[in-house]
Amino acid sequence: REQEAKVVGMDKNDYKDVWVYIELAEGQPRNVSLELLGEGRKLADAMGQKLAAVLIGGKVEGVAKDLFANGADQVYLIEAPELAHYTTDGYTAVVTDLINNYKPSVILLGATNDGRDLGPRVACRVGTGLTADCTDLGIDEATGLVAWTRPAFGGNIMATILCPEHRPQMGTVRPSVFKKPVPDATKTGEIIRVESVAKAEDIRTKLIEVIKVCTGSCNLEEAEIIISGGRGMGKPENFSLVEDLANVLGGSVGASRAVVEAGWKPHMHQVGQTGKTVGPKIYIAAGISGAIQHVAGMSSSDVVIAINKDPDAPIFRMADFGIVGDVCEVLPLLTEEFKKI
Ligand code: FAD
Numbered sequence: 001r002e003q004e005a006k007v008v009g010m011d012k013n014d015y016k017d018v019w020v021y022i023e024l025a026e027g028q029p030r031n032v033s034l035e036l037l038g039e040g041r042k043l044a045d046a047m048g049q050k051l052a053a054v055l056i057g058g059k060v061e062g063v064a065k066d067l068f069a070n071g072a073d074q075v076y077l078i079e080a081p082e083l084a085h086y087t088t089d090g091y092t093a094v095v096t097d098l099i100n101n102y103k104p105s106v107i108l109l110g111a112t113n114d115g116r117d118l119g120p121r122v123a124c125r126v127g128t129g130l131t132a133d134c135t136d137l138g139i140d141e142a143t144g145l146v147a148w149t150r151p152a153f154g155g156n157i158m159a160t161i162l163c164p165e166h167r168p169q170m171g172t173v174r175p176s177v178f179k180k181p182v183p184d185a186t187k188t189g190e191i192i193r194v195e196s197v198a199k200a201e202d203i204r205t206k207l208i209e210v211i212k213v214c215t216g217s218c219n220l221e222e223a224e225i226i227i228s229g230g231r232g233m234g235k236p237e238n239f240s241l242v243e244d245l246a247n248v249l250g251g252s253v254g255a256s257r258a259v260v261e262a263g264w265k266p267h268m269h270q271v272g273q274t275g276k277t278v279g280p281k282i283y284i285a286a287g288i289s290g291a292i293q294h295v296a297g298m299s300s301s302d303v304v305i306a307i308n309k310d311p312d313a314p315i316f317r318m319a320d321f322g323i324v325g326d327v328c329e330v331l332p333l334l335t336e337e338f339k340k341i
Pocket residue numbers: 154155156229230231232233234255256257258259270271272273274275276286287288289290291292293294297307308309310313325326327328
């Protein structure tokens with residue numbers, strides 16, 4: 001009822017500007033936050049509004065200049081010792097308070113673990129909806145609203161969703177679907193300092209230790225080089241050939257859904273429509289046919305190299321370089337050659 005009352009009393013004209021929630025990893029903005037600044041800039045320009053970044057942490061003011069360089073006009077800066085690490089309670093309280101006071105029209109968050117935790121909770125608190133896991137953004141010409149596109153019905157259709165009745169319009173967006181903007185270090189902006197409303201005693205979780213279960217080889221979304229294996233690898237043991245090449249190149253290991261469904265690799269390695277969306281500088285597809293659902297997750301890679309024994313495999317149609325051959329022969333040769341560099 002409290003939520004309904006908020007919606008009934010809402011004047012949509014009070015809401016303006018596009019916000020991007022900035023997620024930090026070891027003190028630096030994650031790639032997805034910069035990608036969203038680039039995309040947020042386009043939305044803000046199309047709507048004739050400002051682009052603001054929401055920057056929360058212990059001592060993070062130094063990050064603001066990067067956010068201006070990547071397109072933000074303003075940075076809402078909330079610093080407090082108890083905000084040094086992400087917590088559901090603390091960050092929800094801060095972002096909810098910020099929205100209630102400053103009333104943004106649009107909020108973009110990365111579809112990461114934190115973004116998926118924070119976004120829906122905040123949306124509920126401020127009485128609006130949220131489109132999760134978007135793969136495209138635009139402006140709906142008829143209404144001027146943000147058009148949020150995301151896979152629906154198990155990835156079988158792409159749905160475009162509008163949020164006509166509520167504000168802010170909120171959504172989480174998958175990492176790597178957009179390119180990072182080219183930074184302009186001369187660009188500056190306004191820092192708006194906001195007092196934190198998060199009280200230490202209200203934060204019910206405490207960070208004791210960070211244990212990395214996913215090191216370089218499965219950090220696909222931030223990877224610059226990815227080597228992915230498909231069913232053509234033949235058997236799970238052969239995946240060591242993919243891993244060897246990844247080690248030599250300092251890359252991450254991806255997989256097709258066929259491989260994940262066969263239990264050769266966990267889902268965290270899956271690239272594609274129902275896996276991760278990636279945008280590395282180099283993507284090597286080994287023994288992958290190039291089904292449309294796989295390509296949906298890697299088509300924004302800068303350079304694609306395909307290895308397949310079938311010269312007519314669909315992956316060759318979108319690859320920049322192709323090697324027709326057996327993965328079990330080609331991968332060790334590549335690994336040996338790259339070792340020499
Ligand atoms: P295959 O299609 O079996 O291809 C294997 C390839 O390896 C062939 O081209 C073959 O020529 C080649 N090959 C075989 N042996 C060798 C060898 N020794 N050396 C070199 N090449 C060899 N798929 C995804 O990957 N990601 C997704 O997120 C995803 N989501 C989906 C969502 C939906 C709703 C649906 C319906 C499907 C989805 N799929 C997804 C599945 C997709 O349609 C394909 O079935 C899958 O990508 C096939 O995986 P693959 O290329 O490894 O296997």
